[in-house]
Amino acid sequence: MAITVETHDRLDDAARALASDQNARFHGGGTLVMRTVNEGDEPFSKLVLTRDPAYREIRSSGGSVVLGAGVTMSAILANRELSFLHPVARSVGGPAIRSAATVGGNLFAEAPYGDFTTALLALGASVEIAGSGGQSSIDDWLRDRDRNRNRLVRAVSLDRVSDDRSFRFRKISRVKPKGVSILSIAAYLPGSGSRITGARIAFGNMAEKPVRSSGAERALDGQSINEQVAEAAAAAALDGLNPVSDAIASEWYRREVAGVHLKRLLIEG
Amino acid sequence: MTKKPVQFQLNGDQKATFVDDGQNLLDVLRRGVGDLTPKFGCAQGTCGTCTVLIDGQPHMSCLTLAETVEGKSVTTTAGLENGAELHPLQKAFMEQFAAQCGYCTPGMLMAAKALLDTNPNPTREEVVEAISGNICRCTGYEAIINAILSVAGNSPQRYGVR
Numbered sequence: 309m310a311i312t313v314e315t316h317d318r319l320d321d322a323a324r325a326l327a328s329d330q331n332a333r334f335h336g337g338g339t340l341v342m343r344t345v346n347e348g349d350e351p352f353s354k355l356v357l358t359r360d361p362a363y364r365e366i367r368s369s370g371g372s373v374v375l376g377a378g379v380t381m382s383a384i385l386a387n388r389e390l391s392f393l394h395p396v397a398r399s400v401g402g403p404a405i406r407s408a409a410t411v412g413g414n415l416f417a418e419a420p421y422g423d424f425t426t427a428l429l430a431l432g433a434s435v436e437i438a439g440s441g442g443q444s445s446i447d448d449w450l451r452d453r454d455r456n457r458n459r460l461v462r463a464v465s466l467d468r469v470s471d472d473r474s475f476r477f478r479k480i481s482r483v484k485p486k487g488v489s490i491l492s493i494a495a496y497l498p499g500s501g502s503r504i505t506g507a508r509i510a511f512g513n514m515a516e517k518p519v520r521s522s523g524a525e526r527a528l529d530g531q532s533i534n535e536q537v538a539e540a541a542a543a544a545a546l547d548g549l550n551p552v553s554d555a556i557a558s559e560w561y562r563r564e565v566a567g568v569h570l571k572r573l574l575i576e577g
Numbered sequence: 578m579t580k581k582p583v584q585f586q587l588n589g590d591q592k593a594t595f596v597d598d599g600q601n602l603l604d605v606l607r608r609g610v611g612d613l614t615p616k617f618g619c620a621q622g623t624c625g626t627c628t629v630l631i632d633g634q635p636h637m638s639c640l641t642l643a644e645t646v647e648g649k650s651v652t653t654t655a656g657l658e659n660g661a662e663l664h665p666l667q668k669a670f671m672e673q674f675a676a677q678c679g680y681c682t683p684g685m686l687m688a689a690k691a692l693l694d695t696n697p698n699p700t701r702e703e704v705v706e707a708i709s710g711n712i713c714r715c716t717g718y719e720a721i722i723n724a725i726l727s728v729a730g731n732s733p734q735r736y737g738v739r
């Protein structure tokens with residue numbers, strides 16, 4: 309299909325252009341969207357871009373961080389204040405993917421991608437929609453993701469993690485050092501030095517989109533991490549999850565290994 | 578289909594050309610301005626042979642919407658040698674048999690340059706990481722890693738940062 313490309317100086321104008329045309333898609337870093345264009349079978353007829361500097365801005369004040377949707381994985385890696393997100397950003401593709409891949413694009417990336425979004429889900433980020441779209445929790449936003457395609461994401465905001473032990477991330481892949489993930493796990497464990505309150509455990513590739521494991525969260529809440537607690541969290545991890553089968557791993561394999569990797573993440577950090 | 582004018586620097590020279598809506602940079606480099614050094618492998622971002630530097634950062638040119646390089650500086654393997662003088666990375670690849678069929682080589686060279694420009698003295702792990710988005714089906718990677726390491730850690734004159 310022949311496509312047209314529209315670039316707007318202002319984010320809000322890009323948001324209007326996107327919202328007013330169901331056949332339009334936003335172009336972030338293009339690492340997914342351009343694959344479709346190169347194939348020539350794109351289900352859209354227009355690409356919308358923006359040059360607005362606000363779209364690529366990283367702001368941190370006090371304990372919170374706002375990442376413009378156009379912030380790339382490389383920009384995160386170049387920012388020392390975001391060191392808690394470095395292992396996550398580094399897990400996305402190779403260097404030439406990371407210099408284009410954006411936070412906003414990762415929110416829409418379908419399994420087996422979306423490793424950064426898995427971390428955002430564990431961190432309880434909020435997603436801000438451009439124009440008058442407001443803000444929603446990442447849980448709500450992900451639930452409605454298919455309906456959000458034509459609503460331009462402006463930014464995501466999250467609390468900065470200062471205690472290294474309270475946020476952990478691991479991507480499991482066959483090919484080292486880079487490969488598509490079999491699954492990824494992000495664990496936010498506030499108070500992990502003593503008793504955990506408000507654990508958020510998110511899995512990538514254990515469902516169509518990043519998903520929280522309420523079973524593991526229940527097993528961890530109010531506990532200090534030890535072998536037994538980690539074992540209980542691993543045993544409960546699959547409650548309600550529905551892993552995908554793809555060329556990387558079968559649903560069966562993902563079910564078999566998810567708990568093992570969660571346990572390792574909890575014990576080894 | 579609309580044609581759009583785009584101007585950018587290619588290996589230090591100003592280029593002006595017309596691009597189609599949706600056309601990728603690899604196509605524009607090869608067919609539009611005649612630089613055949615970035616190769617076409619997969620057009621999916623997975624092989625890395627089309628890697629170029631845009632404002633110094635490595636990018637898959639097949640996944641780069643051509644019009645987004647307006648006003649930017651693009652470096653390809655054609656920009657590495659200095660007249661008859663090969664770039665130290667090129668020399669090391671040649672001398673240490675880091676290329677067999679050579680199809681991955683332009684992408685490997687650009688990925689290596691992106692690394693050494695910012696980190697002239699990388700560890701082996703950092704070299705492996707830097708070329709992790711580039712596939713080679715011939716060499717088994719060892720010769721490539723060793724060639725990059727042999728240039729790294731040497732004086733800037735030897736590497737010839739430019």
Ligand SMILES: Cc1cc2nc3c(=O)[nH]c(=O)nc-3n(C[C@H](O)[C@H](O)[C@H](O)COP(=O)(O)OP(=O)(O)OC[C@H]3O[C@@H](n4cnc5c(N)ncnc54)[C@H](O)[C@@H]3O)c2cc1C
Binds near residue numbers: 415417
């Ligand atoms: C070789 C290769 C390896 C990869 N490896 C990984 C990996 O390891 N982990 C991983 O998670 N991903 C991986 N990816 C997928 C992808 O690169 C990342 O998910 C990236 O973050 C997507 O961002 P983008 O800006 O390039 O998205 P784009 O291609 O620009 O967009 C993707 C989708 O999101 C929509 N979109 C983008 N931004 C917005 C916005 N602000 N508002 C509304 N809609 C928006 C687009 O319309 C499109 O539908 C890989 C891709 C390739 C090609």
Ligand code: FES
Binds near residue numbers: 622
């Ligand atoms: S042709 Fe661009 S990555 Fe393969």
Ligand code: FES
Binds near residue numbers: 675679680681712713
């Ligand atoms: S030398 Fe043949 S693919 Fe690398």
